[in-house]
Every structure is written in structure tokens, then in C-alpha cells.
Amino acid sequence: MINAIEAQGLGKRYGRRWALSDCSLIIPAGQVVGLVGPNGAGKTTLLHLAVGLTAPTSGTISVLGAPPASGAAHLARVGFVAQDTPVYAGLSVAGHLRMGRALNPGWDDGLAKRRMSQLGLDPRQRAGRLSGGQRAQLALTLAIAKTPDLLVLDEPVASLDPLARREFLEAVAEIATARGITVILSSHLVADLERICGYLIVLTASRVRMAGPVAALLAAHAHRQALDDLVIAAMREAPAEEAR
Amino acid sequence: MGFASRQALIQAVPAVVAITIVAVVAAVTGPHLAQAYQAVLASCGQGGCGTALESLAGQDNGLRLWLGVLVIVFPALAGMFWGAPLVARELETGTFRLAWTQSVTRTRWLAVKLALMGLASMCCAGAVSFIVTWWAAPLDKAGMDQFASFDERGIVPAGYAVFAFMLGVTAGVLARRVLTAMLATLVVFVAVRVSVRTWVRPHLLRPVTEALALNPSSTGYGSEGFLPFPTTAPALQPAAPDLPNTWITSIGIVSKDGTALTGGELARTCPGLGHGRGPGSGLSHTQAPPSVVNSLHDCVARIGTSFHEVVTYQPASRYWPLQWYELALYVGAALALAGLCLWLVRRVG
Numbered sequence: 001m002i003n004a005i006e007a008q009g010l011g012k013r014y015g016r017r018w019a020l021s022d023c024s025l026i027i028p029a030g031q032v033v034g035l036v037g038p039n040g041a042g043k044t045t046l047l048h049l050a051v052g053l054t055a056p057t058s059g060t061i062s063v064l065g066a067p068p069a070s071g072a073a074h075l076a077r078v079g080f081v082a083q084d085t086p087v088y089a090g091l092s093v094a095g096h097l098r099m100g101r102a103l104n105p106g107w108d109d110g111l112a113k114r115r116m117s118q119l120g121l122d123p124r125q126r127a128g129r130l131s132g133g134q135r136a137q138l139a140l141t142l143a144i145a146k147t148p149d150l151l152v153l154d155e156p157v158a159s160l161d162p163l164a165r166r167e168f169l170e171a172v173a174e175i176a177t178a179r180g181i182t183v184i185l186s187s188h189l190v191a192d193l194e195r196i197c198g199y200l201i202v203l204t205a206s207r208v209r210m211a212g213p214v215a216a217l218l219a220a221h222a223h224r225q226a227l228d229d230l231v232i233a234a235m236r237e238a239p240a241e242e243a244r
Numbered sequence: 245m246g247f248a249s250r251q252a253l254i255q256a257v258p259a260v261v262a263i264t265i266v267a268v269v270a271a272v273t274g275p276h277l278a279q280a281y282q283a284v285l286a287s288c289g290q291g292g293c294g295t296a297l298e299s300l301a302g303q304d305n306g307l308r309l310w311l312g313v314l315v316i317v318f319p320a321l322a323g324m325f326w327g328a329p330l331v332a333r334e335l336e337t338g339t340f341r342l343a344w345t346q347s348v349t350r351t352r353w354l355a356v357k358l359a360l361m362g363l364a365s366m367c368c369a370g371a372v373s374f375i376v377t378w379w380a381a382p383l384d385k386a387g388m389d390q391f392a393s394f395d396e397r398g399i400v401p402a403g404y405a406v407f408a409f410m411l412g413v414t415a416g417v418l419a420r421r422v423l424t425a426m427l428a429t430l431v432v433f434v435a436v437r438v439s440v441r442t443w444v445r446p447h448l449l450r451p452v453t454e455a456l457a458l459n460p461s462s463t464g465y466g467s468e469g470f471l472p473f474p475t476t477a478p479a480l481q482p483a484a485p486d487l488p489n490t491w492i493t494s495i496g497i498v499s500k501d502g503t504a505l506t507g508g509e510l511a512r513t514c515p516g517l518g519h520g521r522g523p524g525s526g527l528s529h530t531q532a533p534p535s536v537v538n539s540l541h542d543c544v545a546r547i548g549t550s551f552h553e554v555v556t557y558q559p560a561s562r563y564w565p566l567q568w569y570e571l572a573l574y575v576g577a578a579l580a581l582a583g584l585c586l587w588l589v590r591r592v593g
């Protein structure tokens with residue numbers, strides 16, 4: 001089976017600062033994968049490289065067996081919700097759905113409209129007037145209505161209140177089960193992820209500290225009771241000199 | 245692509261409103277100007293039309309000025325308000341992460357926007373210019389100086405607009421900030437327009453050269469620029485010949501073998517020239533004393549035995565060829581900038 005993401009010696013430099021350096025990892029397909037790590041670990045850079053928003057400075061990355069964003073057909077297979085869930089403030093909710101329909105050949109209009117009415121979003125409402133939770137739901141709707149094989153979510157709940165956070169993660173879990181697609185979800189909080197993730201990757205300073213199915217990780221480290229403790233311990237093991 | 249054209253249409257609303265207002269103003273006041281022109285021609289008959297036409301050309305000066313300014317300014321606005329934010333706003337607000345992860349490559353995304361909005365810029369500027377050119381036609385015909393309003397009439401404003409638009413987009417991709425991109429667009433656009441007007445346009449077609457005898461009664465002496473700060477050394481200044489609707493690009497004094505009259509030669513032929521402290525030797529205009537006028541007259545007559553006046557100019561018939569050449573120049577530059585934008589946008593991130 002083709003992995004969702006394979007990275008080999010992947011690095012990205014902005015000016016003189018390396019946002020990600022020499023990162024090698026494999027993210028398996030077909031499950032909900034949590035990518036957890038402290039701020040500045042390179043999570044956002046890694047996900048931007050995966051969806052083709054950024055080109056690597058060094059190393060290689062392949063997504064669903066092909067270079068990221070290699071043509072319209074490949075773009076159609078990857079859905080992305082960026083950090084802080086950007087939407088066009090002046091464009092209405094219905095306008096966003098029109099945009100999605102115009103720019104995505106695999107667009108499922110029924111799915112998008114159903115979700116909007118379930119969430120109680122007024123189609124005429126300007127996106128700039130939505131609450132943080134509603135905006136995140138709109139961004140998620142755009143990403144899933146294009147019917148991708150891989151859904152990438154970058155810190156989607158970081159700015160949401162606890163209730164909106166719960167609702168958003170439940171929506172993601174529901175989509176993952178219903179459609180059987182791969183979902184990659186990043187967060188700096190383990191608590192956000194443990195409820196819905198079947199697979200966990202801990203990233204610190206561009207290095208994979210720990211990776212595996214959540215159940216297996218917990219079993220292997222039976223002396224640690226909670227996933228939270230396990231992740232914190234993995235992060236602390238990061239040798240100081242590798243932090244650069 | 246229905247969505248993109250719909251968005252372009254929404255952005256074009258202010259421009260369409262402005263064009264409509266100009267069209268209404270022109271439709272209300274234009275016919276009166278055309279009638280006035282016909283009336284002047286009918287009343288003055290053969291000869292003697294000069295002063296009547298001149299006074300007609302002076303009519304509606306305020307509106308003529310403002311409509312001209314609008315045609316001049318419109319392309320800069322297209323660059324600043326359509327071009328500069330096109331990519332810069334996506335980068336500034338972070339929505340590029342939404343736009344460029346849809347099932348369309350970002351090259352195609354930008355190419356569609358450039359084509360739609362570039363064409364819209366051309367059409368809007370072309371429409372404004374068309375209306376103003378039609379409105380001002382009687383005044384322009386009466387004024388007999390078509391090249392004076394070259395930049396505000398005809399087809400060149402469409403070229404300026406598409407160039408300014410592409411310049412704005414390029415500035416936006418490079419600056420990644422809307423405000424910075426808008427300012428950069430304005431500065432570079434003005435610089436390019438002035439440079440082309442000053443250094444390129446006169447050479448788009450080789451000017452016609454005409455030799456004339458120096459006329460002692462219409463040749464003056466002085467410097468160019470404003471009085472306390474002359475920009476050139478004092479020299480003989482022949483009056484511009486009366487060539488209606490032409491564009492005189494230079495007036496010089498040369499000998500039979502084509503060498504220009506030097507200051508030294510002038511001083512040798514006319515010792516004491518300029519020492520009379522005659523006209524304009526202060527900030528006030530005074531009538532020169534007859535002695536100074538006579539000595540200048542004699543001086544020009546002496547110079548005229550071995551030197552003559554050379555005028556280079558673009559004849560009236562070159563107006564439309566020059567319009568087409570300048571349009572092609574700006575459209576070509578716009579296409580080059582569009583290519584640059586498409587190349588640059590792939591490297592963002």
C-alpha cells in the first residue's frame with residue numbers, strides 16, 4: 001500500500017533560518033494520524049511542503065506516491081485546512097461554496113450544502129462575520145467537499161473554544177470513518193488528538209521522536225498511564241545539541 | 245471559469261460607475277461643443293478662422309482639464325487598486341493557503357486572473373479614453389495641437405492601463421504587502437510613463453527635419469528654465485515655426501556643414517551680447533530698450549549669413565502611427581510582466 005506521506009532528508013530554509021531540517025518520516029495511509037510537537041518543531045512547514053504550498057530546500061517528499069501539488073489532478077486528491085483557517089472575509093458562505101464548485105472537479109455540492117445547513121450557517125453571511133468555530137467548519141467543508149483521498153489539517157482547533165473544538169474534532173472523526181480517507185492532524189496539544197487519532201507521530205526540532213499506532217505505543221510503555229505523559233517524555237528525550 | 249469572472253465583475257463595479265458618469269457628462273455637454281465648432285466654421289468662412297477657433301479651443305477649459313486628468317490617472321488606479329492587491333492581499337491575509345490548495349495549479353489560477361482583469365483594465369481605460377476623445381474632438385480640432393493631448397486621447401490609455409495592472413501584480417508578488425505594492429506601482433508607473441514620453445516616444449519614428457532661414461525679428465536670446473535657476477546656458481532662441489498639429493521635438497541653429505552654433509562662436513560674432521541687462525534681467529517682465537533690441541536684431545542677421553535654423557518634428561500624419569507604436573510598446577511590456585508574474589508566483593513560499 002502507498003503511504004500517505006514519505007519524506008527523506010527533507011529541509012526548508014527561510015533566509016538563514018531552517019524551519020525544518022533533515023526530516024525523514026513515513027505517514028501511513030488509511031487512518032487518522034496525529035502530528036504532535038512543540039511550537040517551532042516544523043509541523044506547519046512539513047504540512048505546507050506536503051500540500052505543495054512550499055518547495056523543499058533539500059531532500060524529497062512524496063504524497064500519495066507523487067510529488068506534492070504535481071498538477072491539478074494531484075491537487076484534487078489532497079484537501080487542506082490551513083492554520084487559523086483562512087477564508088475570504090468579504091465573500092459570503094455561499095460564495096465560498098461557489099468557489100469550491102468552480103475550482104474542484106470532484107466537488108460534492110450535496111455534501112457541502114448538507115453540512116452548511118447542519119451547522120446552521122446562513123449562506124448569505126459574509127465569512128468575515130463568522131465566529132472562529134464557524135469559520136473553521138466552513139474551511140473544513142471546503143476541504144472535504146472536494147472529496148480528497150488525503151485530508152491535511154494544520155492546528156485546526158488551536159484558536160477554538162472547548163465546545164467548538166469538540167464539535168470540529170467530532171466532525172473530522174465522522175468524515176474519516178464515513179469516507180475511509182487518510183486524515184493528518186497537527187497540534188501542540190496531545191489532548192486534542194488522543195480522542196480521534198489511531199496513529200501518532202511526535203516531532204521535535206524536525207526529528208521524529210516517536211511514531212506508531214496509539215494502542216501499540218501505550219502497550220509498549222505500560223509504566224506511563226496516559227498518552228500525554230508518554231508524549232512529554234518523548235519530547236524531553238530530544239538531545240539538546242540537536243535543537244541547534 | 246464562472247467564479248473568477250464573477251469576482252472580476254464585482255471588482256469592476258466602481259470603474260463601471262465612473263465610466264457611466266463620464267459618459268453621461270460627455271453626452272450632456274458634448275453635442276453643444278460640436279455645434280459650436282460647426283458654427284465657428286460656418287461664420288468665419290475662408291481665412292480669419294484663427295482667432296475664432298482659438299477662442300473656441302479655450303472653451304470648457306475646466307471640464308476639458310478634468311476629463312484629461314481622469315484619462316491620465318485611470319491607468320494608475322487600475323495598477324494600484326486592481327493589480328497590486330491581486331496576489332499581495334492573498335499573501336498578506338493568508339488566503340493563498342486556501343486558494344492554492346484547490347484543484348487548480350497556482351499558475352493557471354493566476355493566468356486566468358491576469359487575462360480577465362488585464363482585459364478589463366484595457367477595456368475600461370479604452371472606454372474612458374474613447375468617450376473623452378469624442379467629447380474633446382471639436383476643441384482639439386480648434387486647438388490645432390493634437391500632440392499636446394497625446395497621452396489623454398485615442399488608444400494609448402488602454403496600453404497604459406494593462407501595463408499598470410501587470411506592474412501592480414508584479415509589485416504585489418514581490419512586496420507581499422498591499423500598501424507597499426500600491427506605492428511601488430505608483431512610483432514605477434509614473435517613472436516609466438515620464439521616461440517613455442521624454443526619451444522613447446520622440447524616437448519611435450525618425451522625425452522630419454526642416455531647415456529655415458533665421459528670422460532676426462522673431463529670434464530671442466536667453467536661457468531655458470525659470471529665471472533664478474536657468475537649466476541651460478544662454479543662447480539664441482528662434483521662435484517655433486507655425487506647423488499646426490505637429491510635434492516639434494527640437495529647434496537648433498547649425499551651419500551649412502551641420503555643426504551647431506557654439507557659445508564661443510556666438511560671443512565672437514556678437515561681442516557684448518547679453519551685457520545690455522535688457523529684458524528679463526530681474527523677476528519682472530520689462531520691455532527691452534530699443535538699443536538692445538536692435539543689437540540683437542543685427543547679431544541674428546550676422547549669424548544668419550553662415551547659420552540657419554533646423555527644426556525636427558513629427559508631422560500631423562504621424563499621430564495615429566505613434567499611438568499604435570506606443571500602444572504596442574506598453575502591451576508588449578505588460579505581456580512580459582505577466583510572464584514574470586507567472587514565473588515568480590511558482591516560487592512563492
